[in-house]
Amino acid sequence: MAADSSNGNHQTKTKPPPLPSPLRFSKFFQSNMRILITGGAGFIGSHLVDRLMENEKNEIIVADNYFTGSKDNLKKWIGHPRFELIRHDVTEPLLVEVDQIYHLACPASPIFYKYNPVKTIKTNVIGTLNMLGLAKRVGARILLTSTSEVYGDPLEHPQPETYWGNVNPIGVRSCYDEGKRVAETLMFDYHRQHGLEIRIARIFNTYGPRMNIDDGRVVSNFIAQALRGEPLTVQAPGTQTRSFCYVSDLVDGLIRLMEGQNTGPINLGNPGEFTMLELAETVKELIKPDVEIKMVENTPDDPRQRKPDITKAKEVLGWEPKVKLRDDANVWIGIRLGCIARETVASSQGLVSDFIRNHQSSANLDAFSQAIEKKLQRNCVINLLLALANSSQRRNLLQELFADIALEVDDRAKGLTQYVSFAFKVHSILRLRSKNWELLETFYSFPKCFLYGSPTDIFVIELIDQLQKLKEEPVLLHYPSKIKVLQELRMTTTRLEVCLYSFASPGSPMYPARAVCHAAWESLDILYPVGRYPRHLISLFFRLLYPWYWPSSCWNFVVFCFKPIFYSLLKFIFSSWGKLAKPKSS
Ligand SMILES: O=c1ccn([C@@H]2O[C@H](COP(=O)(O)OP(=O)(O)O[C@H]3OC[C@@H](O)[C@H](O)[C@H]3O)[C@@H](O)[C@H]2O)c(=O)[nH]1
Numbered sequence: 001m002a003a004d005s006s007n008g009n010h011q012t013k014t015k016p017p018p019l020p021s022p023l024r025f026s027k028f029f030q031s032n033m034r035i036l037i038t039g040g041a042g043f044i045g046s047h048l049v050d051r052l053m054e055n056e057k058n059e060i061i062v063a064d065n066y067f068t069g070s071k072d073n074l075k076k077w078i079g080h081p082r083f084e085l086i087r088h089d090v091t092e093p094l095l096v097e098v099d100q101i102y103h104l105a106c107p108a109s110p111i112f113y114k115y116n117p118v119k120t121i122k123t124n125v126i127g128t129l130n131m132l133g134l135a136k137r138v139g140a141r142i143l144l145t146s147t148s149e150v151y152g153d154p155l156e157h158p159q160p161e162t163y164w165g166n167v168n169p170i171g172v173r174s175c176y177d178e179g180k181r182v183a184e185t186l187m188f189d190y191h192r193q194h195g196l197e198i199r200i201a202r203i204f205n206t207y208g209p210r211m212n213i214d215d216g217r218v219v220s221n222f223i224a225q226a227l228r229g230e231p232l233t234v235q236a237p238g239t240q241t242r243s244f245c246y247v248s249d250l251v252d253g254l255i256r257l258m259e260g261q262n263t264g265p266i267n268l269g270n271p272g273e274f275t276m277l278e279l280a281e282t283v284k285e286l287i288k289p290d291v292e293i294k295m296v297e298n299t300p301d302d303p304r305q306r307k308p309d310i311t312k313a314k315e316v317l318g319w320e321p322k323v324k325l326r327d328d329a330n331v332w333i334g335i336r337l338g339c340i341a342r343e344t345v346a347s348s349q350g351l352v353s354d355f356i357r358n359h360q361s362s363a364n365l366d367a368f369s370q371a372i373e374k375k376l377q378r379n380c381v382i383n384l385l386l387a388l389a390n391s392s393q394r395r396n397l398l399q400e401l402f403a404d405i406a407l408e409v410d411d412r413a414k415g416l417t418q419y420v421s422f423a424f425k426v427h428s429i430l431r432l433r434s435k436n437w438e439l440l441e442t443f444y445s446f447p448k449c450f451l452y453g454s455p456t457d458i459f460v461i462e463l464i465d466q467l468q469k470l471k472e473e474p475v476l477l478h479y480p481s482k483i484k485v486l487q488e489l490r491m492t493t494t495r496l497e498v499c500l501y502s503f504a505s506p507g508s509p510m511y512p513a514r515a516v517c518h519a520a521w522e523s524l525d526i527l528y529p530v531g532r533y534p535r536h537l538i539s540l541f542f543r544l545l546y547p548w549y550w551p552s553s554c555w556n557f558v559v560f561c562f563k564p565i566f567y568s569l570l571k572f573i574f575s576s577w578g579k580l581a582k583p584k585s586s
Contacts, residue, residue, distance in 0.1 A: 018139035018195070020099060032059045032082070036098040036140075038090050038131060039105035041069030043210050044145070044203070047251045048102060053077060061096055063088040068107045073210050090127035091119075094134060100258060101142040103131045106180075108147070110173065110299065111216035117175035124179030125186070132190045135197075143199035143258045144187050146265060148306055149177040150202060158273075158307035161202065161265050171301040184265065191263065199257050204269025204308045208247030218276060219244060222283040231294035232284060235302065238277040238295060243307045245270035246323035256317040269308035270321040500524050 035052055039045045040062030046069070052058045061084045062074065077083040088094055090105045106123045107113045113120045128144065135142040151159045152167030167177050190196040207219040214224070222232050245268070253268040274282075280293045313319045503520035 018136055020139040032057050033100065034059045034061065034096075034098045035100045035102065036061045036063060036094075036096055036134075037102045037104060038063045038088075038127070039069060040064055040102075041066060041071060041073050041085070042104065042108075043069075043073070043208070043212065043215075044108075044206060044247060044250060044254075045069065045102075045104045046073035046210055047208070047247045048104070048254060049074060049077060049083075051251050051255060053080070053083065056082075058082065060084070061086065061098065063090065063094055064105065065089040068109070068112050068212065068215065070212075090130055091122050093130050095137075096134070097138055098134075098140050099138075101131055101135055101140050102145070102254065102258065103128060103142060104145045106176075108176075109212075109215040109217050110176075113176040114172055117172070120175040121179040121182075124176070124183045128183040128186050132186060132196065136190065136194050141197040141199065141258065142187070143201065143254065144183055145254070146180045146184050146200050146202045147177065148202055148204040148267070148269060148308065149173065149303075150181050150184065151303075151306070152177060153301065153303045154305060157305050158271065158309040159267065160309040161267055161312055168301050172299070173301045188263075198263050199260075200264035200266070201254055201257050201268045202265050202308075203250065204245055204267065204306065205242045206245050206247055206250050206269075210247075218242065218279060219283075222280055226283050226288045226291050229288060229291060231292040232280045233294055233296045234276050234280050235298040236295050237298075238280075239275050239304075240298075240302060241273045241275050241305045241307065242279075243270050243273045244279075245321050249321035249323055253313060253317065253319045253321075256319050260317055262316040266313050266317065267308040267310055268313060268319075269310065270323075271307055271310055272324060273305075273307045497524065497527065500527075 033055075035058055037045055037048060037052075037060060040049050040060070041064035045062070045064070049060055049062060052060055059082045060077070063086045065087065071078070071085070074083075074085060078085060086094075090103075105127055107115070107120060131142060134140070148159065150167070151163055151165040154163065155166050156163045165177075165181075167181065168174060169178055184200055187196075187198045187200055191198045205217075205219075207217075211217065211220045213220055225232050249270065250268055253266075257264060257266055257268070277293070284291050284293060310320060500520045500523050503516055
């Protein structure tokens, strides 16, 4: 048995760590934490970006060469003042001032990492060396995302971090598993030799939104095949096992590891173990019960079993996964249908199944929203929402759902009305079905709200964006007609109000048709009644330009002015009464 020190438990330090930036210790100016994420445009990286951007104290720099990642995964952050995206290959040095480095960059799917094995090993070795050099230079803490593949075809089951693995050093997978093993070695050598603050996560199989539909991994493969009506290709013998972790759980683990005090390596994965045949059966049952399951030849060195021992993660990070594959497969399939369909339609390979063509194509948004509405009515999604353990999972689900629908809208002017009505339908259904407001309220704190720094939500922002961009009369009329729901749901924001003013104000650059102007005024009346809102004077000024609003405006204004006088009078009377009633003390 190896000594503990070789497993990262008691590392010896020969040098003190390099000092972090002086700004960290400045007394009067607390700078934001600047975080570099290599591979941040990929599947896991982009989810990590989303989570870290939720903290307003973080500035994120993403470096990605887009080999497997995509700008699309980050499009909601592009242009954000706390976010920067750089096209960069980690095999080249990178000079940036950062406090933390999440080093994720490397193709992770077997078909991609085997595609150019020399490049894969360069990414793991030279890429990690470059990032360690950077961490050393700027005194940053660095986290490496290693992999369960360092255990190779494991002879110990489940795999604890102390297991040294059973890896073929000259096999077709070695570029990745040996590459990651060297990367781990480099991390520990820099830690011992230069005192660098390091963290190592060994990631087990992960799945979730934004997985590339064609990345060849088993979950995305089976779902895509089922959607296309093709046989599910189980690689022989089908009894090999994997344990699948949902991406939100994984990201949570990564952040805990970075923030914690343990260097790792720490296994991050879900111990729920499935054979590939079981997984195929699950996908078949959920998506297309009549699809065939076909046994195909396997690739060399495929591990026969894999399941993380997460005792260490539980002990040192207080972490364990919350989402179960079986429950979540429902959710995942539900929410990803739109994206998968979009990608499939975009690739126009003639593989689009009838299901997708009828319900998911961008030309048929209405059918799509009806289909989802039916789903909601059948209690399918709502039950899953209620079943989800925590608010961030619910939030992610809804966010994905609506983002997909929003993105489906090609003919935006036409589609938006449908999108809006769909969004409201969903809200109404949720409102009716949900017994507690608390549940509903969790839906409204979408991360995108940080873009605007107020507790608003993605619907309002999306809708405002569209209103401002499109300025189409039907949209402008449709939206205000539904606006009362926003008030009921407490979803009003200053930005919305400003937007409505821009349509209501005469002489504004977007001077609208009279009907739109009326609709905007009515909405403003509902949401921000004159007199009660601090900008009542501006409102009154504009309203006075419209004679037909004079009676209500003046009345509201008088009420507004009279109210505080009346209340202070009452207060005065009561306080004087109280003083008189009190017996005088000596
Ligand atoms: O179509 C398919 C694809 C894959 N499989 C099987 O499904 C299992 C899982 O294969 P995947 O390609 O999804 O993933 P692997 O477990 O081989 O590699 C994974 O390991 C952990 C991560 O760190 C790696 O990045 C990831 O690729 C394998 O046994 C494979 O033979 C099928 O049966 N059919």
